[in-house]
Amino acid sequence: MLHIVNKSPFEKDSFTSCMHHAAADSTVILIEDGVYAALKGSAVEGDLSKAKVVALSSDVAARGIEGNIADGVDLVDYAGFVDLVTDGNGVQSWV
Amino acid sequence: MLHIVNKSPFEKDSFTSCMHHAAADSTVILIEDGVYAALKGSAVEGDLSKAKVVALSSDVAARGIEGNIADGVDLVDYAGFVDLVTDGNGVQSWV
């Protein structure tokens, strides 16, 4: 299952709830304000180890946090996002 | 200062941030989904003691939680809301 999170973990509960409920072998893609969950040294950094986490590169760049991304979080572009959606067995948005 | 909180404390950070920054002698009015912060026995109940907290009665009734309100939280109607806005020295919405 691919999980999509689009909100900041500091503002809304979607990232926390997603990481709590996602299977350990699932992938979580951070888009829009969700990319802030990938910040190195933040209060939620510990959650990043609960599943495979990637972040959308264009949303990371827009927010100026390319140099602040935690180790282990890979960046993907929209083509990579599409591949993640079509790979695996389903997709769920944590809107 | 009157603080207005309109979002659920379980979904968004506005109630927590408001209670952390509000002066101890200020009043906080919970409206819309903000009224869920007044729930008895919830994970955020402890924050209610940080300031004077009231909840909008019509929004409490709409959500069916009249019987679940924590001790010390008074209910006010819209006329009471208006009075709280005009009393005191200012108003701030935690949107």
Place this chain on the structure above:
Amino acid sequence: MAGEIKQFLYVNRKAPYGTVYALESLEVVLIGAAFDQDVRLLFMDDGVFQIKKDQNTEASGLKNFSPTYNALGDYDVNKIYVSKESLDERGLTQDDLMPLVYEDEDDDWAEKSSIKIVSADEIRDLMEGSDVVLSF
């Protein structure tokens, strides 16, 4: 595709009234019931508030759509899952929820509860076992 039965999961994570998602999600569920699919509803996080009993919108001027949840059983939507952790965090128990029921045609139309309280692990399995996840 005709005849294929998919596992639909409606994930309801938002409170009613403050935003329209709960109401308009319910409209999707009702329309969707006309399609022959396997439908499950999950209420978690603030979504559990959608089926809180005693909702009364008279003084607010809002439309009270909570009675419609009672009709779900008639639409053969009777697999309703509610997160135990979400109830706990909000100081609620199943007694705070509307008693949503259906009549079991395989059991002489006996009235049964549609609601099942589930753990985080069971929610994970629900999600992983779904073909389509509609999130509101």
Place this chain on the structure above:
Amino acid sequence: MAGEIKQFLYVNRKAPYGTVYALESLEVVLIGAAFDQDVRLLFMDDGVFQIKKDQNTEASGLKNFSPTYNALGDYDVNKIYVSKESLDERGLTQDDLMPLVYEDEDDDWAEKSSIKIVSADEIRDLMEGSDVVLSF
């Protein structure tokens, strides 16, 4: 009312781009600068992300409005407060922020930083000392 100077506080608590509030709030600040009022900007919670340096929206198709914050000094908007706790929680320091500056006409137009990092107590005092709080 003419001639009365009010203490305006703009409270920015939301991240840029995911929603429009940051952009349209900035438009209010720029228009508001033409009125002779005492203006303070507060960036707290996710609002601190609004003035993160290195914003580059090219690949996203969004409009990069962050350079406009650099113009605030020219509009005599030079009291900019940033929550230390909010920076800490996000793993950020003042070095991650755009170096917003103004020229001090009372000090031979010396270039000075508009940014002051503040504690929760100082934020409380800012709010209590305001006549008008515009929240975005």
Place this chain on the structure above:
Amino acid sequence: MKISVQINEGPYQHQSSDSAYNFVKAALDKGHDIVRVFFYHDGVNNGTRLASPPQDDRNVQQRWSDLSKEHNLDLVICVAAAQRRGIVDDGEAERNGKDATNIMDGFHISGLGQLIEAAVESDRLVVFGD
């Protein structure tokens, strides 16, 4: 007391317009002076006359128009926010080459300065948003 109100969200999607409406009515009932209601962000979408909500629900847009007539309320829609979202009066239609208008009777489109002015001239500004 002089009160102004700012509304940041559109009808139905969020409760903010409902809350603001109930608040303004209660303030008027108490004899307060509503200086201005300013519609900003998606709030501009409250000013359309093209909606047809279900018969068994409230009509959020129409209610504002009716209240405006009853109390001579100043309902101002921000022009910049309206242009992004497609709320158009005769003047805007002509300026931007649009073939239709959708603004509701009682609302008018103006600049952001109207918000600042309202804040300056009012004793209280109350913001209703997401």
Place this chain on the structure above:
Amino acid sequence: MKISVQINEGPYQHQSSDSAYNFVKAALDKGHDIVRVFFYHDGVNNGTRLASPPQDDRNVQQRWSDLSKEHNLDLVICVAAAQRRGIVDDGEAERNGKDATNIMDGFHISGLGQLIEAAVESDRLVVFGD
């Protein structure tokens, strides 16, 4: 692969319409089949032709219309959501006695069944919301 997309928010206020647009373009570039783009909740506000966004910004509404023409995309606006919010085509104007329309070329208004049908007929449904 067959993909459908649901958009729950209006233009500009939230990034969801931007994200969905970039996603759909990337999926088309990879040769996937976009079965339907369904606009629900405030998402229906993407379908107005009356917006005039600033020249130095993207035109969210127009981009969808252009992409629809280029790729013969099925852009469906939910009728119930549109009625609450005032998005109107010729048929809706006549049915509800409205004196104007505001729908953009390339969009059409239909029922919620179109969302369920898209979900059934597609291999993936991707939701973009608040």
